Amino acid sequence: MTDSNKKPASATPGKPAGRTSDETTTASSAAPEGAPGTPRSGPKGKKVSAAVQAAQAAKAAKSGVSAARKGRAKKRAAPNAKAGRQGVATPGAKGSQPGQAGVAAPKRRDAAAPGIEDAVETLTSAKRALAWTHTARFLTTASQLHHLPQNGVLPGQEPEPDEDFDDQDHDASGGFDDAGLSADHDRDDQEDQMDEGDEDGEPSRDPNAVPETLPARPLPEIAFVGRSNAGKSTAINTLAQQKRLAFASKTPGRTQHINLFVLGPKDAPDALFADLPGYGYAAVARDAKLRWQRVMADYLSQRETLSGVVLMVDSRHGLTDLDKQLLEFVSDRVTAGEVSLLVLLTKADKLNRKDGAAALEQVQKELAVLATEDSDIAVSLFSALSKQGLDDAAELIYDWAHREPRVLRDYDDDEMGVPEATDADPADGADDAHDADPADDTDDTRKP
Ligand SMILES: Nc1nc2c(ncn2[C@@H]2O[C@H](COP(=O)(O)OP(=O)(O)OP(=O)(O)O)[C@@H](O)[C@H]2O)c(=O)[nH]1
Numbered sequence: 001m002t003d004s005n006k007k008p009a010s011a012t013p014g015k016p017a018g019r020t021s022d023e024t025t026t027a028s029s030a031a032p033e034g035a036p037g038t039p040r041s042g043p044k045g046k047k048v049s050a051a052v053q054a055a056q057a058a059k060a061a062k063s064g065v066s067a068a069r070k071g072r073a074k075k076r077a078a079p080n081a082k083a084g085r086q087g088v089a090t091p092g093a094k095g096s097q098p099g100q101a102g103v104a105a106p107k108r109r110d111a112a113a114p115g116i117e118d119a120v121e122t123l124t125s126a127k128r129a130l131a132w133t134h135t136a137r138f139l140t141t142a143s144q145l146h147h148l149p150q151n152g153v154l155p156g157q158e159p160e161p162d163e164d165f166d167d168q169d170h171d172a173s174g175g176f177d178d179a180g181l182s183a184d185h186d187r188d189d190q191e192d193q194m195d196e197g198d199e200d201g202e203p204s205r206d207p208n209a210v211p212e213t214l215p216a217r218p219l220p221e222i223a224f225v226g227r228s229n230a231g232k233s234t235a236i237n238t239l240a241q242q243k244r245l246a247f248a249s250k251t252p253g254r255t256q257h258i259n260l261f262v263l264g265p266k267d268a269p270d271a272l273f274a275d276l277p278g279y280g281y282a283a284v285a286r287d288a289k290l291r292w293q294r295v296m297a298d299y300l301s302q303r304e305t306l307s308g309v310v311l312m313v314d315s316r317h318g319l320t321d322l323d324k325q326l327l328e329f330v331s332d333r334v335t336a337g338e339v340s341l342l343v344l345l346t347k348a349d350k351l352n353r354k355d356g357a358a359a360l361e362q363v364q365k366e367l368a369v370l371a372t373e374d375s376d377i378a379v380s381l382f383s384a385l386s387k388q389g390l391d392d393a394a395e396l397i398y399d400w401a402h403r404e405p406r407v408l409r410d411y412d413d414d415e416m417g418v419p420e421a422t423d424a425d426p427a428d429g430a431d432d433a434h435d436a437d438p439a440d441d442t443d444d445t446r447k448p
């Protein structure tokens with residue numbers, strides 16, 4: 001995790017009005033005195049939305065959010081409206097000092113609660129975001145980082161296409177196997193899908209299909225990362241409102257390649273989703289883990305078009321050491337505000353309200369070290385089953401993909417260096433027990 005030498009978040013974003021969920025307590029109450037700001041949380045309920053930027057900006061100004069985020073406020077269109085739209089608590093809401101206990105979410109609407117207009121805006125912006133995520137379609141799969149399309153050039157359009165791109169059917173082979181991410185999968189375990197689709201096996205990708213042409217300009221990329229079995233592929237499917245866009249399975253290690261999905265109109269795609277292989281799968285040799293770390297470190301620290309990272313964490317387990325290690329790979333870019341971060345606490349349907357709130361608070365506290373004036377960090381409970389957190393996640397990601405291009409700071413060589421891969425992971429063994437969680441096998445079925 002990054003240290004706290006970074007610019008601390010100065011004061012404090014304002015309190016979003018009208019949150020109704022008591023799952024929206026801030027983590028700042030647990031933050032140490034003088035600690036930098038804590039990330040926002042974005043559970044369901046609440047919403048002070050702004051569908052249009054002018055309304056967002058006005059709302060942000062009204063709520064005082066912008067005061068704490070002056071750095072990037074100048075660089076983005078209505079950058080701070082996100083906090084309002086997410087309806088998430090931010091530390092030291094109005095009237096409190098940094099490091100002070102945060103203001104708990106109001107249990108009921110009060111004078112500051114959004115009116116009809118806000119409710120309509122909320123609906124509109126959630127609908128717009130979900131309509132956009134629904135456009136997600138498979139683009140390509142890459143077994144190695146350097147195989148990913150760069151600046152709009154797809155593998156098939158390169159002068160010398162790489163043979164690895166032939167395996168667009170998610171065959172359990174290829175470069176990532178070298179990273180130890182392979183496993184003996186039953187490719188017919190479609191019953192593992194939460195959505196009880198009536199198709200058999202994996203969705204077929206036509207190997208002869210002509211890949212969609214990307215625009216010459218680079219598209220912002222949103223990466224979905226997390227431990228094996230955390231729910232990355234399922235979350236992509238849920239966001240896209242498609243049953244089998246990404247391959248979800250209770251078998252850990254299902255996703256073994258970097259799978260890219262393109263979003264936006266066919267003739268004007270505007271973003272990419274990257275479903276990345278999970279980590280922490282027990283049956284992986286040590287040197288293979290190191291290779292995987294290198295791939296992830298390279299991707300997260302060097303992928304120029306990376307706009308946001310969605311880190312999926314099983315809400316029952318919280319941030320593991322491997323998750324923290326992964327965050328280190330991208331921490332410089334997060335603290336600089338170059339890459340946004342959303343931590344989704346998945347499978348929230350398995351927790352009761354109290355435990356969900358506690359999980360949220362714990363992760364917010366742990367992420368506080370990444371919070372700076374420039375950073376854009378949110379945490380939310382999420383369930384693909386109940387759709388908890390879905391609207392918020394969609395809206396936030398939509399916003400990442402459609403914001404004005406960010407002004408990137410200049411990095412020193414040292415700063416931009418790829419973090420050293422390390423095999424020190426004391427919690428690895430313990431974490432791996434999660435993958436064998438028998439509850440996963442029994443509970444991960446869609447409840448009626
Ligand atoms: N109850 C419940 N189960 C879920 C939820 N999200 C995912 N699951 C289940 O968790 C298991 C793993 O989901 P995946 O989406 O394949 O996980 P992944 O992170 O993509 O895993 P890898 O591809 O191995 O890295 C599947 O059995 C899903 O049905 C959720 O919100 N609630």
Ligand SMILES: [Mg+2]
Nearest residue numbers: 232233254255
């Ligand atoms: Mg997956």
